[in-house]
Amino acid sequence: MKKFDYVIKDEIGIHARPAGLLVKEAKKYESKITMEANGKKAEATKLMLIMAMGIKCGQTVTVQVEGADEEIAYENIKKFFEDNI
């Protein structure tokens, strides 16, 4: 299991579009990717749940990756956050 913290840079937080991209990315991996913020937790493959978290700019998200391909998944997801959110 690997995890990292990330501070959201996108001014409008994780809204529909970035959430959609994130889900698309997360679905590429076998590993279970979970996000935690605002005291809420959601699997990164569940668009509705991610959007329901209402993550805003400046908030910290803890991302956790666990599973067979967690090494690659961890690297790529981390990069995805840095590039997009």
Place this chain on the structure above:
Amino acid sequence: MKDKIFGVLQRVGRSFMLPIAILPVAGLLLGLGSSFTNETTLNTYGLMGIMGPGTVLNAILQVMSAAGDIVFANLPIIFAMGVAIGMAKKEKEVAALAAVVAFFIMHASISAMITINGGTEKLLAGASASVCGITSLQMGVFGGIIVGLGVAALHNRFYKIELPQVLSFFGGTRFVPIISAIVYTFVGIGMFFVWPVVQQGIFAIGDFVMKSGYAGTWVYGFMERLLIPFGLHHVFYLPFWQTGLGGTMTVAGQAVEGAQNIFFAQLADPSVKHFAVSATRFMSGKFPLMIFGLPGAALAMYKTAKPEKKKAVFGLLLSAALTAMLTGITEPLEFTFIFVAPMLYGIHCVFAGLAYMLMHMLNVGVGMTFSGGIIDLTLFGILQGNAKTNWIWIVVVGIGYFIVYYLLFSFLIKKLDLKTPGRDDSEEVKLYRRSDVDARKNASKGEGKAADPADEMSQNICQGLGGKANISDVDCCATRLRCTVYDSKKVSDGILKATGASGVIHKGNGVQVIYGPRVTIIKSHLEEYLENAPEEVYDNSSAENEEVSEATDNPSTEEKKVVKTIVISSPMTGTAAELSTAPDEGFAAKMMGDGAVVEPSESMVCAPEDGEVAFVFDTKHAIGYTTDTGVELLIHVGIDTVKLEGQGFEVLVENGQKLKKGDPMLKLDLDYLKAHAPSVVSPILCTEMEDNMRIRVLKEGKVQSGEALFAIDICE
């Protein structure tokens, strides 16, 4: 093979349930009616004054008696229809009609044969009977069952027959009564020769019984029970009750013939000290059996029924048991197990013989008008006093019978897993659904099986009519398939014509597809197909104007069978379009999910379906909504409206709030949005799309809030 026979027997037994359901009522009418219109009974109890001939009460009772009697008198034809209906796989009403035709024809043939061969005088006494006014052989219920089973077999084989074009009017279901008529003409001729042999066997046994003692009484009781399913018990016992076969005795100075006649003569004679057991040996045995034994069996069947079915079985068994106890009509109860567990019936026959024998040995002298229920026991046993009748032994032996029947039936049912009511593995409702699923699987799996051209045609017709969910009902006349659809716009004339129709006529929601005389077969196929087809809608309204080749392409894209379709309605009034037209790459590329877009023209956004608000964005521009059907929707109002930070929106709901379709959720300031956002085109998305799910847009152009917007097809 054994399983197959068993399966058929089970269906035969089940097919008896419809005609049997009428027996308790008929039995009560006949039992009450005949007991209290019997002048001997009325004289005995001094009821002549209030119930004698000429009184209103008597008139009512006579009508009751007649009403009940007519059912018993015509049980054979009722069974013929009931069995045919129960055994026919489809188009059951046709089988019923064919059964009546066959029944009449069979008996008419027998009747003609009797006349040709010298009339009824040449037959054994009691061998002939009037069946629905036809002088024929006494075949009892068995005659009806022969017809029902045979007609159902013919029906299942021929109801879809296709005849050459010139004769095609007589094809399909219309062929069934025709073939039944022909076949049963010959069956009738055959029966004229075969049945008397069967009857002779019956009479020979009757003769033998008379010459024996206690053992003979046992055989009498055993045989009488054994013949019930064949309807021959009347043929068997009536000679004992009404003719010299049952003994001759001088009562009050007059020679009386027949067991029942002797009993009633003695009943009217105040000088009799004890009723003649030599006569009542043919009657008394029914009492412990019917009042005590069979209800014990009913209790055993109820107790051994599956818990979830007890409630359903309770009504059937209770009414049957009460009927047996009160009136002595036992067929409703006996028919519940005779065909699913013939062995139990065999045991029942043995005990029946034993009951008669015990009554004979214990010198019990209780007679009956009609059968051995509580009504007769009260009138002819209890009220006559124990000195004359020894009726108390009926109760003593009866209690024993109740216990023995209960324990023995319970034990055997459980031990041998007999399929008495409520223990049937194939619970009908579930079976139907399961087979439904299987049928679908087979259809999508084995191309070989699904390639049945008839089914393919049905599928195309179904599609042309806008899918199963759009079809209200299907019927046909001589040349036209007459259908009623829910939405006539979804009907595609092109697809229908491609199936071979020479024309399509629309009248409101009625659609007539003209195929010519072979339409009855097409209808049968279509109905069969529809039974197994999934509930779905094909919207042909947009395909309507396109090329026919486009329409015929449709089936190939439908390769995967759709097992479920969920319809999502529009949350707003405006203009609907495909999602790919959304003026935003992300949405148009279906990155957030698939669905449709609506450009709102009115300010209210409402719940598209019953469901729950999953979340409302802080910026109020989008709502996550979970429908009660489990679909997660994102209703995203406008493009880039996230940047307005809530301006132009008024939220009327909160997270987790349950809503009904049409409940308002958001109020839009359309003027503000149009001025400040790139577009007000609003994607309505299903966010969790699995691989087996497909979106089908149902509406393009003007759409009202609450009108079906798109469908989610879920494939296997």
